[in-house]
Amino acid sequence: MTNYIEPLAQESTPSIIADKLRKAIGHGELKPGAQLGEADLARKLGVSRGPLREGMQRLTQEGLLISIRNRGLFVVDMTPDDVRDMYLAREAIERAAARKILHGDPEAAGAVLLEIVDRMAVAEGDPAAVGELDIAFHERLVQLAGSPRLSRMHQTFITETRMCIHALEETYSASDVRVREHYALAEAIRTGNAESADRLLIAHMDDAIVRLTTR
Known part of the structure; x- marks a missing residue:
C-alpha cells in the first residue's frame, strides 16, 4: 500500500499538502472519522504547522474534513x-x-x-x-x-x-x-x-x- 503521509520531497505548499492529505483520505490511510493530530501530521510530512493548517483548511472547505468545536479536526464519515x-x-x-x-x-x-x-x-x-x-x-x-x-x-x-x-x-x-x-x-x-x-x-x-x- 502506498503511504501518502510521508515527508515531502520538495518545498511544501498548502496545495501540495492538501493533495497529499486528499489522497491519504481517498485511499484509506486516513480513515473516516479519524482525528487529525496537527503535530503528528507535521512531523510525518516534514512541514511546519502553518502550511499544514492552510492545507487542512482547504480540505475542510471541500467537506473532506470537519472541525468539531473543542474536539479538533476529523475526516468526514460518509453516511x-x-x-x-x-x-x-x-x-x-x-x-x-x-x-x-x-x-x-x-x-x-x-x-x-x-x-x-x-x-x-x-x-x-x-x-x-x-x-x-x-x-x-x-x-x-x-x-x-x-x-x-x-x-x-x-x-x-x-x-x-x-x-x-x-x-x-x-x-x-x-x-x-x-x-x-x-x-x-x-x-x-x-x-x-x-x-x-x-x-x-x-x-x-x-x-x-x-x-x-x-x-
Missing part, C-alpha cells in the same frame, strides 16, 4: 445520506461532461474510455484494481470534457467515492456488472448516442448508490 448526496453531485457533473464530449469528438473520447474498460476486464478478480480503474474511467470522462471547473469539483467527489469503496469494499466489489456497465456507457459516447449515454450514466449512479448503501 448513506452522504453517499446519496455525493452521487447526486457526481451525476450532475458527469452528465454535463458527457454532453460536452458529445458536442466535440465523441468517437475519440469513447475510444479512450473503452481502453480503460478493456483494462477493467483484464483485472476482473482483483477488486482493488477494478475499483481503481472504475474511478479512473470517471476521472477521464470528466477530463475529456476539457472543463477545468468540472474537473476541480469532481476531484472532491472522487475522493469521497474512494472513501466509500474502501469502507464498503466487500459490498461494492460483489457486483459483477461493472465492466458491462462501463462498456455500454463508453460505447454510447463513442457512437454519439446522447440519449443512451445520459440514461446509462443515471442508471450507473443509481446502481452504485444501492451497492454502497446496502449493508
Whole structure:
C-alpha cells in the first residue's frame, strides 16, 4: 500500500499538502472519522504547522474534513445520506461532461474510455484494481470534457467515492456488472448516442448508490 503521509520531497505548499492529505483520505490511510493530530501530521510530512493548517483548511472547505468545536479536526464519515448526496453531485457533473464530449469528438473520447474498460476486464478478480480503474474511467470522462471547473469539483467527489469503496469494499466489489456497465456507457459516447449515454450514466449512479448503501 502506498503511504501518502510521508515527508515531502520538495518545498511544501498548502496545495501540495492538501493533495497529499486528499489522497491519504481517498485511499484509506486516513480513515473516516479519524482525528487529525496537527503535530503528528507535521512531523510525518516534514512541514511546519502553518502550511499544514492552510492545507487542512482547504480540505475542510471541500467537506473532506470537519472541525468539531473543542474536539479538533476529523475526516468526514460518509453516511448513506452522504453517499446519496455525493452521487447526486457526481451525476450532475458527469452528465454535463458527457454532453460536452458529445458536442466535440465523441468517437475519440469513447475510444479512450473503452481502453480503460478493456483494462477493467483484464483485472476482473482483483477488486482493488477494478475499483481503481472504475474511478479512473470517471476521472477521464470528466477530463475529456476539457472543463477545468468540472474537473476541480469532481476531484472532491472522487475522493469521497474512494472513501466509500474502501469502507464498503466487500459490498461494492460483489457486483459483477461493472465492466458491462462501463462498456455500454463508453460505447454510447463513442457512437454519439446522447440519449443512451445520459440514461446509462443515471442508471450507473443509481446502481452504485444501492451497492454502497446496502449493508
